[in-house]
Amino acid sequence: xxxxxxxxxxxxxxxxxxxxxxxxxxxxxxxxxxxxxxxxxxxxxxxxxxxxxxxxxxxxxxxxxxxxxxxxxxxxxxxxxxxxxxxxxxxxxxx
Amino acid sequence: xxxxxxxxxxxxxxxxxxxxxxxxxxxxxxxxxxxxxxxxxxxxxxxxxxxxxxxxxxxxxxxxxxxxxxxxxxxxxxxxxxxxxxxxxxxxxxxxxxxxxxxxxxxxxxxxxxxxxxxxxxxxxxxxxxxxxxxxxxxxxxxxxxxxxxxxxxxxxxxxxxxxxxxxxxxxxxxxxxxxxx
Numbered sequence: 680x681x682x683x684x685x686x687x688x689x690x691x692x693x694x695x696x697x698x699x700x701x702x703x704x705x706x707x708x709x710x711x712x713x714x715x716x717x718x719x720x721x722x723x724x725x726x727x728x729x730x731x732x733x734x735x736x737x738x739x740x741x742x743x744x745x746x747x748x749x750x751x752x753x754x755x756x757x758x759x760x761x762x763x764x765x766x767x768x769x770x771x772x773x774x
Numbered sequence: 775x776x777x778x779x780x781x782x783x784x785x786x787x788x789x790x791x792x793x794x795x796x797x798x799x800x801x802x803x804x805x806x807x808x809x810x811x812x813x814x815x816x817x818x819x820x821x822x823x824x825x826x827x828x829x830x831x832x833x834x835x836x837x838x839x840x841x842x843x844x845x846x847x848x849x850x851x852x853x854x855x856x857x858x859x860x861x862x863x864x865x866x867x868x869x870x871x872x873x874x875x876x877x878x879x880x881x882x883x884x885x886x887x888x889x890x891x892x893x894x895x896x897x898x899x900x901x902x903x904x905x906x907x908x909x910x911x912x913x914x915x916x917x918x919x920x921x922x923x924x925x926x927x928x929x930x931x932x933x934x935x936x937x938x939x940x941x942x943x944x945x946x947x948x949x950x951x952x953x954x955x956x
Contacts (some may be wrong), residue, residue: 697855701903705861725899734896750862 683718683738684767690714691742692773693765700729704769712773713744716762724766738767856906857913879919886926894935901925 685691695710696702702725719741723734746759753759875883889895904925908916916924930936 701899701906702855706855706859707862723897723899725897725903728897728899729903 681721683740685715685718685740685770685772687715687717690773691740691770693742694769694771696769698726701725702769704765705763707749708742708744708763708765711744711749713742716741716743719764722766724768739764740767740770741765742770857908857910858906882919882923882926886922889926889930894933895926895929900929904928 690712691714692712693704693708693710696704697709717740719739721736722739724737728734741762742765744761744763745757746755746761747753747757749761886895886901890898895901901922902925905913905921908921908924912924913921927936927941931938931941
């Protein structure tokens with residue numbers, strides 16, 4: 680758990696799941712592909728905790744998404760980005 | 775799955791067995807009067823200024839379109855996750871007016887922090903989870919601190935810190951005091 684699975688710059692896909700507990704991934708980000716902007720620290724993961732499995736620490740990444748891929752139509756500059764912090768178990772490698 | 779008026783019930787299926795046993799108590803607490811469900815905390819009326827009123831059915835549909843996802847019958851792999859999950863969707867202008875925090879709201883804030891300090895709550899995630907289980911109509915009509923205190927009551931009853939009966943006795947005493955002073 681302490682060794683980050685993803686590296687800065689790596690393309691990752693945010694999983695498209697809907698666990699019926701608090702999970703800190705908004706609908707607009709699900710299924711989106713971005714790049715790891717930075718590898719952050721560890722934090723207690725809410726999903727397993729709420730299901731009664733303790734509060735296991737899980738790596739968090741800041742993932743950078745392109746605004747013009749999130750919203751249609753997006754009227755801002757093409758270089759606009761949205762950075763969102765996502766737990767490691769919500770990420771998948773993306774080509 | 776669904777976030778209709780039975781939202782609390784359908785989402786309860788994901789609860790731990792221990793918590794599911796307490797479902798009647800949770801639903802009972804959720805059924806306490808509409809505007810100030812936990813008046814044992816406060817004698818003041820709640821802040822009536824709620825202008826956040828998104829159309830959740832429309833939001834759910836547009837969210838699915840936007841993300842190119844579908845809701846499957848298992849409840850996984852779909853969007854959105856509930857009435858709180860409305861990022862990016864039309865919700866009208868942002869109310870930027872300043873407003874005072876009422877005394878009872880500070881009391882709720884203090885109780886939450888005390889509960890964390892004393893280990894009755896392990897993480898804010900516990901309270902967030904309860905808030906996300908609110909029925910959409912409650913989510914839209916309850917004020918910020920009303921949502922927090924409702925969730926706090928669920929957690930504390932769940933953990934046996936306070937009994938549902940004790941909460942109801944206290945709420946009833948306050949109701950009677952309010953009636954007497956009206």
